[in-house]
């Protein structure tokens with residue numbers, strides 16, 4: 001279910017022929033950078049992360065906040081940050097995330113300030129991603145909206161001849177939203193069926209959050225097995241992405257694999 005109606009592609013994509021356009025696009029990235037407001041936000045695109053990682057793509061996550069408000073019961077208040085760090089580490093192992101930056105801003109208090117903008121600018125220049133995936137603008141959570149603003153501007157500023165002590169400028173060719181978009185259909189429906197069980201396994205590791213979903217690690221791992229069986233029987237699972245106005249397909253990076 002790729003968006004074959006997207007018709008402005010030129011250059012390498014124009015030769016994609018009958019191959020689903022978006023499948024070709026995403027698989028040829030070498031490095032992607034995923035922005036997450038909190039530990040576990042990136043799991044919204046976990047199947048994609050696992051699929052790309054398995055194909056040799058270097059997947060880097062930049063997590064803005066420490067998740068300190070994500071304690072569902074008072075007894076977890078003093079240990080929640082450390083717990084969620086461990087859960088994020090487990091998520092990285094399950095999905096094949098190569099590196100996770102922790103900016104450790106306080107949960108529910110992420111601020112779009114100069115210090116954070118420049119820190120993210122430096123990370124973009126260090127990672128040199130072919131594509132950035134981030135939160136969209138339509139969201140109730142203030143940290144999600146601020147992550148959208150900070151990551152979009154930092155990705156753009158990183159390509160400008162500014163703040164030169166923070167690395168060589170890097171222009172990221174493609175920027176996508178993976179959540180937080182309302183009122184328009186997704187531009188990409190990416191088939192992640194084979195890797196969808198990894199998404200459930202990654203959620204299974206977010207033990208501190210299970211009470212929100214009325215689940216346990218065991219019930220989620222059992223669900224992952226059920227998903228595997230469903231996929232074996234032909235069930236399809238997709239993850240959705242939206243173009244931002246920085247998706248210029250004419251400057252798609254050269255195909256290397």
Ligand SMILES: [Zn+2]
Nearest residue numbers: 037038041144
């Ligand atoms: Zn979040």
